[in-house]
């Protein structure tokens with residue numbers, strides 16, 4: 001083996017090594033926005049943050065109280081890799097209570113956030129080179145996860161007229177003759193749109209018929225403003241469902257999510273979890289038991305209504321200002337707004353909006369390649385007075 | 401595309417899909433031991449657990465107190481992907497205090513356990529098919545991680561005479577003409593052996609000269625019984641170092657570890673972290689700030705001495721019983737004992753030891769393929785009276 005002189009440095013090393021799995025991962029544009037917003041704030045400017053995909057509400061009190069109680073007595077040891085049996089059980093019952101379809105605890109795995117659930121699901125779904133269909137626009141981490149697990153992300157342009165969602169027809173067209181694998185998400189980030197129940201049913205059933213793998217990201221479930229959420233689990237057992245305590249339950253920093261798997265995959269998923277996580281955070285799991293208490297769910301319902309009021313306000317104002325909202329934002333806390341009345345470059349527009357008006361939003365190009373220059377994502381993770389201020393600033397900025 | 405009738409079921413689906421990334425992952429044998437031990441306990445039998453790779457000490461009080469304090473006031477939000485700046489800073493100072501070599505906080509990433517640190521390191525180290533050298537025997541998750549990131553684990557048989565560690569010569573022989581990538585671990589799981597400083601220095605320098613990637617797993621640092629720990633970071637900056645709050649700090653269930661990376665990799669590692677974790681558990685990060693307090697470090701030193709006394713006791717007794725301990729167990733909380741005086745099948749021996757004597761240990765085959773049938777791993781994660789009871793039971797079992 002030839003010695004390579006070290007002076008040649010990083011360039012040589014990278015050439016030698018060629019690609020690494022992380023190569024496909026580009027930074028999020030919103031990180032630059034966030035950094036610039038912080039710098040402006042540090043210099044004394046007032047900034048309204050509508051770029052943040054994190055609920056502004058604190059951890060619900062019953063959850064905090066349960067954590068404090070546990071800390072005063074319990075041991076913070078590894079839990080079983082699949083999670084605390086009583087929490088798996090409780091989540092299984094939650095499906096019965098909320099969706100009318102109980103789920104066996106054996107199919108439920110607690111994970112470090114929904115993020116961890118994707119690692120588990122992709123480890124059993126993928127092999128090198130396997131195609132994964134993803135809605136474009138969509139959550140940017142999906143394709144990066146697929147890169148890391150050496151699959152091939154395949155962007156499927158989704159139409160506003162179809163609520164920006166995948167459906168069985170699109171998957172049939174885009175699967176390239178392979179056994180289909182896809183990640184769908186409803187409510188969607190960045191569009192806030194909810195998939196119609198009939199579309200979801202057909203999607204689940206088509207994947208089942210094709211013996212494919214559908215991963216349904218339901219992390220924004222509970223944050224829906226037009227009827228009860230519908231889970232892919234209502235339409236079949238051959239589906240992977242990702243969920244989390246981060247959004248509806250307001251527990252981002254606790255890093256706890258879950259994955260429901262088809263029974264045939266449970267043993268393999270457990271082995272993966274044992275190896276890559278050992279277990280999800282213990283204290284978070286004990287705390288999360290209290291997230292399903294009546295008191296907590298009542299508080300979450302109040303928050304849901306608060307989000308709904310914000311959504312109503314911001315949606316209305318954006319449309320009045322001249323933005324387009326081509327599909328109803330019926331869930332999550334996002335509005336994906338068409339800004340082509342003002343610009344043909346939403347990223348440049350977002351940068352100027354921050355510099356000149358002090359409003360931070362996320363440009364479309366963080367979410368895909370389908371006309372991203374037309375779109376901005378507004379997150380209503382701030383109270384109505386703050387949203388009013390944002391609207392005023394935007395009105396002045398666009399000269400409305 | 402042909403429709404495949406669903407009745408064909410799982411077999412067809414697996415054939416269609418062929419391999420998945422998780423295929424290479426076999427269950428740990430210790431899981432069967434653990435399950436059987438629990439079943440025996442449930443039926444009223446007394447079992448001594450020497451199979452558990454988890455400290456029996458609770459979370460240090462100062463850490464618990466910090467967590468409780470934070471819960472009463474702080475918001476449990478996502479932290480930056482790399483971790484809390486003040487904790488990165490504190491860990492950087494810890495390297496200065498303990499190892500005499502400060503580390504820039506920019507190179508330090510907080511992760512969900514050391515487990516999470518491996519995901520980050522391998523994402524930037526690997527591409528499909530890349531070879532990763534691993535000591536055999538070694539921690540079984542390493543090769544499973546490499547499988548998931550579609551690399552090729554390459555077992556390097558390591559000799560008791562070399563303390564069961566990789567060294568530069570072995571890596572030169574085993575790298576197969578490729579740019580070398582390896583994971584080394586000192587103190588080692590399962591052998592408890594510590595790599596000599598000169599060997600570690602040569603290893604680090606050889607990888608640097610070859611522009612290869614060395615990942616040094618230092619999770620058992622602090623639990624050493626013959627002198628201060630020596631970090632790979634003392635011998636160069638072109639090394640990845642994995643560590644964790646799980647073992648020395650007694651914080652397994654908090655799921656917090658860290659990764660130190662060469663500066664050139666920091667940006668890529670941060671992008672990976674943003675995508676696959678978002679952030680490490682927030683409360684654990686705030687709590688961990690207290691892990692470096694004088695009171696906490698004093699408590700950890702008491703625990704280290706307790707582990708050392710257990711080690712002395714168990715090592716001595718095992719040798720008296722006729723087990724071989726071919727390399728000094730100078731760290732972690734494991735003794736890798738040669739049981740060939742009693743059996744030529746350590747797994748069968750472990751199963752009988754559990755059934756007949758009520759002592760649970762881990763068979764060598766969980767750790768590799770190099771004469772695993774000669775070895776058992778004893779974890780001294782129990783107090784001396786419990787170890788005494790174990791020794792008595794083993795004595796009766798082997799008829800000594």
Ligand SMILES: Cc1ncc(COP(=O)(O)O)c(C=O)c1O
Pocket residue numbers: 053112113114115116139185188189217219243244245246252256257677678
């Ligand atoms: C659509 C979607 N899925 C998954 C996640 C991951 O969230 P977590 O890991 O906090 O559960 C997010 C976070 O923003 C998201 O927007």
Ligand SMILES: Cc1ncc(COP(=O)(O)O)c(C=O)c1O
Pocket residue numbers: 277278453512513514515516539585588589617619643644645646652655656657
């Ligand atoms: C050698 C070694 N490395 C890494 C780990 C992972 O530990 P954690 O993820 O809890 O930090 C373990 C756990 O047993 C281990 O033994």
